[in-house]
Amino acid sequence: MSKPFDMELFLAGVLTGSHATRQRHLRQAKLIHAEITERWQRQTPWAWQKKHVDWFLEHRLHPRSEATRYYFLLTVRLLARRLQKAWVFNL
Template identity: 60%
Template sequence: MSKPFDMELFLAGVLKGANATRKRHIQQAKTIQAGIHERWQLDNPWSWQRKHLVWFLDSHIQSRSGSTCYYYLLTISLISSRLRKSWTFQRQADAKNR
């Protein structure tokens, strides 16, 4: 049996800021990882595509408060940065207003 993917180690290179902020990003990244793993059986961010993160934003956090969505969007931006992808994502509130 293989070891689970270490999200904390994965994000270590791009995480900056206060300890509480770092912990929040790591916890949110683990939540994103669990959601994508449950849906597509992909637990390694290196195998994710943009559609997986968009799906998470659309299905898992659409009913959350605006601030929660914003913080998840920040975490997803960190994941994209770590993957060296130039993916962009819209906040759900912004998409609804257009």
């Protein structure tokens, strides 16, 4: 039996800002992780490809407000920084 993925530990090195900002990034990263895991069965961010994150930003956030999409984009940039990927996303 494997342990569930710990997003808080994964992002610990790149999370900065106030407590509320860190909590928002963690909450959003967990949601991104859950959606990608459900859709593609990718259990950890290390297995993600840019297309998975693109799908999330384009299809799962489509009905959301522009401000919500922007805040999720900031979280995705943190994830990309942690993964050491040079991914560029446009909303």
